[in-house]
Amino acid sequence: MQDVAKAAGVSPMTVSNVINDHPNVRPSTRAKVLEAMARLDYRVNVAARNLSKGRTGVIGLAVPEVNSAYYGRLAVGIIAAAERRGLRVSIEQTASRENELDALSLSRNHQYDGLILSAAGMSQADAERLKVEHPVVVLGDRIFGGPVDHVAMPNLEASRVAARHLVERGCRRIAIMCGAVEEVNPSSLRLTGYRQALEDADLPADPGLIQQVGRLDMREGARRAREMTQSGLDFDGVFCVTDSLAMGVIRGLADAGIRVPDQVKVIGFDNVSDSEFFIPSLSTIDPDHDGMAERAVDLLIRRIEQTGPSTRHRDFIGDFSLVIRESTGG
């Protein structure tokens, strides 16, 4: 910037004013400066600007895995919402609880104006760690009642609706496929919704119908579905806590010669973009991804712009709707 100023015969401050489109710059001066900038191939140093302004114009989005349809969909919503407010978003993969905590603490400060953390590995016990002084919004389901703003999925209610849909389609032996059940994680909440739906329908709760798997992906879904059939388990419906799991289950059932929805009906959760094109197309819960994203960005910006003492955190639960497709005979 000094060089540009010298070359244009002005002070560095004037160059700065030109770069930042300040109003009070004479057109001729602006032209001179722009010319010098072009000639010297000048680029602003964002690191310096960030240090000086104390703002970066970038918010971070930390997700457990980048290669997942669900988090991809989530990112799209966040990016759109942030863009509308003039912010860029930068995505990072956390992969482990360790990294999630790391994303919160030391190193990321001042790199982003704020952080949207979609936590998967953190537990209620880590809630204390969320007590950071910079803007953070948690998107997801753990750490309910933690010390930060929180936008959650309508896990319980939506799961109840999903399971009820299977009941209404005539299923009587409804299995659930979920992840490890601990504290208030998505799997535990969705399991509760499932149980309520069975209870509502006066169906017995058979523990053998509760299938917990290690990862919520297609591979696990397919593997477990094959095991379920081989073990002779009697079931006519499966509520899967993610669409990926559901597609895997359908695949696994197909491998075992079982037709969906004729013999077994399957419903998922997430309304991932592929689910519409899968064969059979997947009935599922459509969470209001964009609404939740919008809300999360809103909350974050509020925190970023708030200067006074930190106000009490707020919790939100998103909307949802039931999408009926072929996998439940729809």
Add this chain to the structure above:
Amino acid sequence: MQDVAKAAGVSPMTVSNVINDHPNVRPSTRAKVLEAMARLDYRVNVAARNLSKGRTGVIGLAVPEVNSAYYGRLAVGIIAAAERRGLRVSIEQTASRENELDALSLSRNHQYDGLILSAAGMSQADAERLKVEHPVVVLGDRIFGGPVDHVAMPNLEASRVAARHLVERGCRRIAIMCGAVEEVNPSSLRLTGYRQALEDADLPADPGLIQQVGRLDMREGARRAREMTQSGLDFDGVFCVTDSLAMGVIRGLADAGIRVPDQVKVIGFDNVSDSEFFIPSLSTIDPDHDGMAERAVDLLIRRIEQTGPSTRHRDFIGDFSLVIRESTGG
């Protein structure tokens, strides 16, 4: 840092040395400093550190869309390769040619140590814009022979193999579904490979079998496949330039009552993680994602660490293999 130094009764420099694990700090001093840091809840300001060091330890990955199975897979490889070298990666969505150019120029400088750009919208005409002084590696297929390092897919050869596979499975009227064909983009290269395979097999090249679609996603694939059947087009095989397209095509054919692979065989390109679980599972080309990612990160790091005058750029083409699954008859 000043506050910590004062509280610990040392100089800021010593605090810095403690933070950065420098060897020459007496244990007792280190303890004092750590205690003061904890007491004051001190966090380093990364913006300041970046400015001072001229390095961030972060590389950027700019992709056209974050919600795509292919770019998700790519990101996984890049993140793994970067992590092995002690770098973090930050993903940004470019979405438009404009943003791709933007990712290169002004604003991102000094935000990242280097940029891996997976370009989709840029054309050969934009090659000049790639002449930037900071480290950039292009991952993808446009801008061949541009002024930067480049890691490319084995588009032509792999497509030839894919189309030949259909021939070997007895297809005689083989369609290709690709995107807009212009200059040397993936679609044009893959189309060339397809044409060569037909020629190799002495099959006529019917222009009606070349189906260009707007987007390379499932929706377009399904829509176009339905149109192809409705229009009475005669074909017994389809080579789709992406797996997403292929899954969409299979879905569209199913809607029209056409069975894959019995009546029509379909092969994709990318070996996206879902393709194994789709029904029918998808035959496809498996590019060496991880090898390409590794190479791209290598090249980038070389540029980052190189201090002297810029050396000539280098081009690489990745490996690939043919994956045969149900959609071409197993």
Add this chain to the structure above:
DNA sequence: TTGTATGCGTTATCAT
């Protein structure tokens, strides 16, 4: 409309 002085929080260099 333009320029001067100062500070953002850290690290490198060199001295002690």
Add this chain to the structure above:
DNA sequence: ATGATAACGCATACAA
């Protein structure tokens, strides 16, 4: 083993 000093490149506040 520790500290003083000077950048890093920009923006803010205020003066001219």
